[in-house]
Structure formats: C-alpha cells, structure tokens
Amino acid sequence: MRILLALSALLILSTSCKKAFSETKDADSLAASSLEAPYVTNDSVNQKVPKVDGIPLIEDQKNYTLTPVVEGLNNPWGMDWLPNGDLVYTEKEGKMFRFDGTTSIEIQNVPEVYIRGQGGLLDVMVHPDFDVNNIIFISYASSIGDEDGGNTAIASAVLNNDKLTNLKVLYKAVPNTKKGQHFGSRFAWGNDNKLYFSIGERGERDVNPQDITRDGGKIYRINDDGSIPEDNPFVGITDAKTAAYTYGNRNPQGLLKHPVTGEIIAHEHGPRGGDEINIIKAGVNYGWPVISYGINYSGSKFTEITEKEGMAQPIYYWVPSIAPSGFAVINDASYEDWNGNFLVGSLKFQYLEMLYMDGHQVTKREKLVDGLGRLRNVKIGPDNQIYIGVEGKGIYKISR
Numbered sequence: 001m002r003i004l005l006a007l008s009a010l011l012i013l014s015t016s017c018k019k020a021f022s023e024t025k026d027a028d029s030l031a032a033s034s035l036e037a038p039y040v041t042n043d044s045v046n047q048k049v050p051k052v053d054g055i056p057l058i059e060d061q062k063n064y065t066l067t068p069v070v071e072g073l074n075n076p077w078g079m080d081w082l083p084n085g086d087l088v089y090t091e092k093e094g095k096m097f098r099f100d101g102t103t104s105i106e107i108q109n110v111p112e113v114y115i116r117g118q119g120g121l122l123d124v125m126v127h128p129d130f131d132v133n134n135i136i137f138i139s140y141a142s143s144i145g146d147e148d149g150g151n152t153a154i155a156s157a158v159l160n161n162d163k164l165t166n167l168k169v170l171y172k173a174v175p176n177t178k179k180g181q182h183f184g185s186r187f188a189w190g191n192d193n194k195l196y197f198s199i200g201e202r203g204e205r206d207v208n209p210q211d212i213t214r215d216g217g218k219i220y221r222i223n224d225d226g227s228i229p230e231d232n233p234f235v236g237i238t239d240a241k242t243a244a245y246t247y248g249n250r251n252p253q254g255l256l257k258h259p260v261t262g263e264i265i266a267h268e269h270g271p272r273g274g275d276e277i278n279i280i281k282a283g284v285n286y287g288w289p290v291i292s293y294g295i296n297y298s299g300s301k302f303t304e305i306t307e308k309e310g311m312a313q314p315i316y317y318w319v320p321s322i323a324p325s326g327f328a329v330i331n332d333a334s335y336e337d338w339n340g341n342f343l344v345g346s347l348k349f350q351y352l353e354m355l356y357m358d359g360h361q362v363t364k365r366e367k368l369v370d371g372l373g374r375l376r377n378v379k380i381g382p383d384n385q386i387y388i389g390v391e392g393k394g395i396y397k398i399s400r
Contacts, residue, residue, distance in 0.1 A: 065398070099395075
C-alpha cells in the first residue's frame, strides 16, 4: 500500500513539474519572440520587393548653376533657415553659425559635444513656431551618463542674440559607448506636429536594432517638450523605449516630411551595399540585420535573406552602397522635369544623386555636381532652391 501511495505522489509531482516547466518554457519563448513580432498588421508593412535593376543612371548634365554660399568649411553637417532668411548651420567639430547673407556669426553656448568617429555636433532644425518661441533643435553626440564614451542626444534651446539659452535635453540614448559609428541623426517635423529623429545602432548590429527595450537602430517621435506622444506604437509595452517609432534601422542620415504627401521618409546606410529608402510607419520593423541587401565589408555574408514576413521592404536600395547623407524633395514647378524628384547626397561617390519618382517607384537616376566632394547634406531653402553641404568645401546653391 505504501508503495502505491509513493508511486501516486511521484506521478502527481512529475505531472506538476512538467506543467510548470511547460508554462515557464512558453513564457520564455513568448518573451524571446516578442521582440521580433511585428507591431503593426501586415497590411501596413510594405512587403513589395522594389525594382532596382535596369534603372538608368544618367551622367552629370551640368544644366544648372552652382553658386558658393559659405566657403571654407570642414564638415557642414546640418543646416536650416530662420524666418528672416538667415542660414543656421553646424560644423561637426562642435560649432554652430548664423549666416546673414554676408557674414557667418558663431552662435555661443553650444553644449559640450563628444567628438569621436562619426560623432560630433550633427543636425539642426528651426522650430516651425520660431517667430513665437525662438526655439531650435540640435542633435549631437554627448557623454552625459554613467558609462564612458557617448551616445546621441536631442536638445532644444532658445536662440537669442546669437546665444543658446534654456538648453533642454529632450532625449539621450543609452548606454554610452566608445564606438565611433552610427550616431544617426536627422530631424523631420511631421504634419502631426511631432518631432521625428533618428539614432543609428551605434555599431551594435546584433544587439540594438531588433530590441525595442534598447536605444539605437530606430527612428523616434516625441513632442517638442520631450514628452512621449500617447499614440506612439510601443507605449504600454513593458521596458520598451516608448519614444521609438520604428525599429530595425541601421544608421539613418536622411529624414524628411514629403512636401506633398506628408509622409515621413528616411534613408539609411547599409553596410557594403544595401543603402535603403523607407516610408516610415508606426511600429514597423525595417529588418536590420535580419534582412538586408548588403554584405559585410569583408565580403562575407551576415544574413542569407532579403525578405521576411512582417519586416518592411524599402522602396529603393543601392548596390553598391553610395553612402547616403542628407535628403530633400524638390517641390517647385519652375524646376520642370526635376519637380518631385528625390535628392540624396553621396559621401562615397562624391555627387548629389537625383532620383526621378513615379509615386514610390524610382524610374531613373541622375548625377549632379559630380566630383565636387563628399555630399554631407542637401536641403531645400526658403527660396525653393537646392542647397548642399560638402565636406572640406562649404555650402552651395544649385539653381536650374
């Protein structure tokens, strides 16, 4: 009888342990898979593989005028215009200037910048209500935090008499790292009156981009005071970076609001090949590094696939990589057949690439200012003219 009772108890204990193990395993599997699950329905994810083969690349026709605006610059990373037409621009080594059409005046009280590799003083954007609040936004590499090194910071400040006052850090990515690559970081202002910005994956390819609890490899969306919009896609998810708007990005150095459609569009660096242009939508996983059209710099592969259910396809990609930086859309009928085209700076090939667009489809490509230098930035000015920032040269205007 005692043997029967012991066997019964052992059977109950075994069944209980198996059930507990199964529940634990299921919970662990759910936790592990939750970071890779799509946060939007497949209907919202672009799964269409873009057509890139056979698209002609036209050589520089030189059917435009190139006019120097500000010369003798080292690395003009960001630029924007004040309501009075003055140009505000950054130099990566940590200085900011206002150009009044004749003279560049240095802006004082720029925050301390962490200079390493691709990090420094990066983008600048004037608040749409500058006439009322005198606010500008800046992005820069910052060493604020407990760890050594730095990471991308987003700040607002009041620009008054060529001085920054009331500096407020709106967002600071963590953790700091001494790695020198992939800080991002570009701005866009949405029709929803939200501030969008990008932060690269900081060289942590296999750690940051696919994990929504970690900074890096994402595009973010915040209110202009740094608070988190209640309708951000990851609000309410435990430990998530609720400022994040997308994930699975590599290093976006082009970000804009399309002047006609209002879409937020980004481009980002691939590794060796696989630079991408993406339509940015809430909660979408853009795939890095699970899917990619690029390979390692050594020539080896890090992934065997270029598409996966629930991960967005770009609307265009480059192989080989052009190393894109800066992004603009022409929106002026006086440009004739250029109107509506995308403009992307190439650091690698040292030209401005113009992409002719039919909706979201690239139909042909054309080189502008070929050989001028490493194209760091391109913007449309308040006069609807094209402005470019060229490393080691300065800022130029392109007129048709």
